[in-house]
Amino acid sequence: MESRRDFLKNAATGAVLLGTQSKLGLARVMGQHGETGKSKVVVARDTALHGQSAQPDEQRVLDLLDRAMASYTGREKPMDAWKHIVPQGQVIGLKVNGLGGKGISTHKALILAICERLQQAGVKPGNIVVWDRNPRDLAACGLTVNTDPSHVRCFGSDVSGFEEQPVAWGSVNVNLSKILTRECGMVINLPILKDHDQAGLTFSMKNMYGVVQRPDQLHHGGCNPGVADLNRIPVVREKVRFTIGDAMSSVYQGGPGFRPEHLWYPNALIVGEDRVAVDHTAWQMLERKRAEVGLPTLEAAGRPASYIATAADAAHGLGVNDPQRIHLMEV
Numbered sequence: 001m002e003s004r005r006d007f008l009k010n011a012a013t014g015a016v017l018l019g020t021q022s023k024l025g026l027a028r029v030m031g032q033h034g035e036t037g038k039s040k041v042v043v044a045r046d047t048a049l050h051g052q053s054a055q056p057d058e059q060r061v062l063d064l065l066d067r068a069m070a071s072y073t074g075r076e077k078p079m080d081a082w083k084h085i086v087p088q089g090q091v092i093g094l095k096v097n098g099l100g101g102k103g104i105s106t107h108k109a110l111i112l113a114i115c116e117r118l119q120q121a122g123v124k125p126g127n128i129v130v131w132d133r134n135p136r137d138l139a140a141c142g143l144t145v146n147t148d149p150s151h152v153r154c155f156g157s158d159v160s161g162f163e164e165q166p167v168a169w170g171s172v173n174v175n176l177s178k179i180l181t182r183e184c185g186m187v188i189n190l191p192i193l194k195d196h197d198q199a200g201l202t203f204s205m206k207n208m209y210g211v212v213q214r215p216d217q218l219h220h221g222g223c224n225p226g227v228a229d230l231n232r233i234p235v236v237r238e239k240v241r242f243t244i245g246d247a248m249s250s251v252y253q254g255g256p257g258f259r260p261e262h263l264w265y266p267n268a269l270i271v272g273e274d275r276v277a278v279d280h281t282a283w284q285m286l287e288r289k290r291a292e293v294g295l296p297t298l299e300a301a302g303r304p305a306s307y308i309a310t311a312a313d314a315a316h317g318l319g320v321n322d323p324q325r326i327h328l329m330e331v
Contacts, residue, residue, distance in 0.1 A: 038327035039274035039320050041281045044068035045330070049248060049267040056248050056267075061109040065117070068244070068271045071331045082121035085242060090185025092123055094130045095240070097191050097207050098137030103258035106190045106246050108142035110269075114188070114244065115152050130154040131179050133210050155179075162213040170229035170315075174212040180239060187240040189275070193247040193266065193282050195255035199223035200298040200305035202256050203282040204243045204275045205231045205318075222303055228311035231275060231318055243278045245270035252289045264289055276311045276319025277326045283308060 046064045049056045069081040086092055094114060096106040111130060118128055126149040132138050134156040135145050146154045157177035166175050180187065191207035198219050199206055205227045209215035218226035231237060247270050253262040266285060272278040283305050287297055298304050312321040320326060 038325050039272065039277040040072065040327045040329065041270065041272040041274070041277050042068050042072045042329045042331060043247075043268055043270050043281065043285075044071065045266070045268045047267055050265055056107060056109055058109045058113070061107070061248070062113040062116070064269055065110065065113050065244070067331055068269045069117075071329055072271050078117055079121050082117050086118065086121060086123060087186055088122075089127075091127045091129060091183055092118060093179060093184035093187040093239075094128065095187050095189050095191075095207060095210065096130060096132050096138070096141050096143075097210060098132050098140030099210065100140070100192070100194060100251075100256050101258045102140050102142075103260060103263070104192060104194060104249065104251055104255070105137070105140040106192050107248055110244070110246055110248070111141065111143070111190065114190070119152075125152045126150055128152045129179060129183060131177075132156055134158045137210070157211070157213075167233055167235070169233045171225050172218060172229040172233070174214070174218070174230065174233075176233075176235065177211045177213075180211050181235055184239060186242075189240050189243040189245075191243070191245050193245060193250040193270070193286065195251050195253050195262070195286060195298075196223075196303070197255065198303060199227065199307065200301075200303040201279065201283050201286055201308075203245055203270075204278045205307065205311060206279075208236055208240065211236070222306060224307040225310045227307035228313075228316050228318065231311060232316050237318065240275070242273055243271065243275060245278060245282060247282065247285065250286070250289075252286060252293065253295060274319035274326075276308060276321050278319075279305070279308050279311075280321045280323070280326065281328060 044064050044067050046060055049060050066078045070076055073081040073084045075081040075084055098105040115128055143154050160178040162175040166173050189204055191203045194202045196202040199222055208230050247266040247268040249265050251259045251262045252264055270282055308321050311318040
């Protein structure tokens with residue numbers, strides 16, 4: 001039997017196949033509100049995640065993922081948790097973020113751990129698509145392009161292309177990636193937590209700038225209301241239904257590119273369905289770190305993450321940013 005390290009290596013190259021595929025009755029993605037009527041967000045931490053290395057330990061990442069998913073779903077066993085999240089028979093997209101370069105991109109260990117758990121939960125390898133804008137961004141995550149439909153696939157929007165007809169909502173008028181519109185039935189969002197020189201913060205909702213052809217056109221006004229309007233487009237809102245946010249390492253100043261002098265290790269995953277609540281939680285984490293090192297708040301620095309409140313307003317209705325309406329679980 002192959003070791004887990006071999007499994008991960010093979011998954012990265014698209015070489016993993018399950019011997020049999022059971023017909024699992026996978027549940028539709030669960031509602032974002034628990035019994036409390038609040039939006040649930042889980043922050044799972046492991047202070048020993050990195051040890052003495054710049055890269056997190058693979059086994060600890062898998063364990064952290066399992067703990068986060070179990071806490072979110074209330075299912076103790078990892079497979080039960082995933083079966084509760086992913087729908088049956090659909091292509092599951094994993095939207096990563098490699099824009100910042102090798103030092104500050106979605107961690108490969110997290111991507112591969114999710115691919116492993118999805119396959120063990122009954123998702124066929126070819127029904128998993130790891131994607132971003134282009135090969136450069138994927139390479140920054142440590143991944144290589146693979147389009148073989150019998151294996152876990154990994155490619156960019158440069159391969160699939162973009163819709164010829166733009167779609168508009170509010171201030172945005174964009175051509176969306178065909179990976180989102182035509183390939184995937186559900187997308188799990190895998191952003192990485194970063195400071196942003198215009199938007200203040202880039203995490204769950206801002207990661208959707210990687211699904212449009214010309215994201216540069218959406219940065220006016222500190223990306224407000226661009227981020228909120230983009231996420232309000234029906235296909236984005238309906239298909240991007242779950243966030244497993246990578247806060248294992250982050251930059252708290254000078255982002256969104258890699259700034260080693262401002263690198264920090266929250267050693268955390270931030271998990272939830274309410275993209276606004278997830279971003280609010282990540283924003284507060286970033287603000288606490290900035291205060292710790294003596295930096296001003298993002299608002300005082302002239303770049304508030306104001307799109308979070310916009311996304312929560314009545315016109316957008318994308319989620320909640322009121323801490324009293326967020327059920328935050330720290331595990």
